[in-house]
Amino acid sequence: MTPRSCSIANALEVVGERWSLLALREVFFGNTRFDQIAANTGASRDVLAARLKKLVSAGVLEKVQYSSHPPRHEYHLTDSGRALHNVLLMLREWGDQYVTEGPPPQVFQHSCGHVLHPRVVCAHCGEEVSPESLTRAAQPTH
Amino acid sequence: MTPRSCSIANALEVVGERWSLLALREVFFGNTRFDQIAANTGASRDVLAARLKKLVSAGVLEKVQYSSHPPRHEYHLTDSGRALHNVLLMLREWGDQYVTEGPPPQVFQHSCGHVLHPRVVCAHCGEEVSPESLTRAAQPTH
DNA sequence: CTCCTAAGTTGGCTTTCCCAACTCACGTTA
DNA sequence: TAACGTGAGTTGGGAAAGCCAACTTAGGAG
Numbered sequence: 001m002t003p004r005s006c007s008i009a010n011a012l013e014v015v016g017e018r019w020s021l022l023a024l025r026e027v028f029f030g031n032t033r034f035d036q037i038a039a040n041t042g043a044s045r046d047v048l049a050a051r052l053k054k055l056v057s058a059g060v061l062e063k064v065q066y067s068s069h070p071p072r073h074e075y076h077l078t079d080s081g082r083a084l085h086n087v088l089l090m091l092r093e094w095g096d097q098y099v100t101e102g103p104p105p106q107v108f109q110h111s112c113g114h115v116l117h118p119r120v121v122c123a124h125c126g127e128e129v130s131p132e133s134l135t136r137a138a139q140p141t142h
Numbered sequence: 143m144t145p146r147s148c149s150i151a152n153a154l155e156v157v158g159e160r161w162s163l164l165a166l167r168e169v170f171f172g173n174t175r176f177d178q179i180a181a182n183t184g185a186s187r188d189v190l191a192a193r194l195k196k197l198v199s200a201g202v203l204e205k206v207q208y209s210s211h212p213p214r215h216e217y218h219l220t221d222s223g224r225a226l227h228n229v230l231l232m233l234r235e236w237g238d239q240y241v242t243e244g245p246p247p248q249v250f251q252h253s254c255g256h257v258l259h260p261r262v263v264c265a266h267c268g269e270e271v272s273p274e275s276l277t278r279a280a281q282p283t284h
Numbered sequence: 285c286t287c288c289t290a291a292g293t294t295g296g297c298t299t300t301c302c303c304a305a306c307t308c309a310c311g312t313t314a
Numbered sequence: 315t316a317a318c319g320t321g322a323g324t325t326g327g328g329a330a331a332g333c334c335a336a337c338t339t340a341g342g343a344g
Binding site: 002003004005006007008009010011012013014016017018021022025026028039040041042058059060080082083084085086087088089090091092093094095096097098099100104105106107108109110111112114115116117118119120121122123124125126127129130131133134135136137138 | 144145146147148149150151152153154155156158159160163164167168170181182183184200201202222224225226227228229230231232233234235236237238239240241242246247248249250251252253254256257258259260261262263264265266267268269271272273275276277278279280
Binding site: 018043044045046047069070071072 | 300301302303304309310311
């Protein structure tokens, strides 16, 4: 059988390799330069260079020059990259709850003043989404 | 420098390898048996066996026997595994919006009757979470 | 007996990954 | 001007992981 066509699989084609999401985490933290990303993730430089190139060509990051003499650039998030914030939030929340032992290594405060605990809700009704609250809708005819 | 301690990295240690999240997707779809998972993901059987073993030992899945003669089992989600649903939802949403060309391969209907578009909100105030709405809170002293 | 199914294992080959060292373009210090 | 520093990668070689097809094991069905 041929594997299921699925946007999760498509997403993982782009950001599913090792170091890709960690590189993006660093960019969200404001560490937008090659050496910062390498140091904070622990990725080897050759693999990191390959991942960044792929993320740029996939439109998740863009290379922005911030100095021409000497030529230097940083990696900035595109809209697509910014939209990955949600994925990182949920991954961190899951890691905090089920993997990391002891207190969370990072804690974030939401603009409402409270410590953030992200929750996934239906954009239409605002109710929390559980696996049981979903049914598969009709497939688009292809 | 030593890499940043982070629950995203910890989470990816567990579910970040290729095929792990796709195997979990299948279990959420109700395809809980080895051959089903292999067929629907496209993973090679040896790698899939290794991934499932790892997910079981990490407490994300559990092996449940459903027949003793012949001995047969299926993979069921634990609480930890069920909590990954949010990650898959956000990954699919991102894939639908930024990677998959054309209409989404799967559409889900929420129990409220509408097509699901998941959204991440702050559990306390219910407002949508953006990268800019967050500030880093004090680190726990270690 | 022989065939069939589920759930892996095994062997052999190919592709990635990792690490340290090197390059290259430029600026700075002495 | 020579030596040194910095940012951003490349390169080379060995180790690890991945891929595929075929094999195994434990039992049931015809």
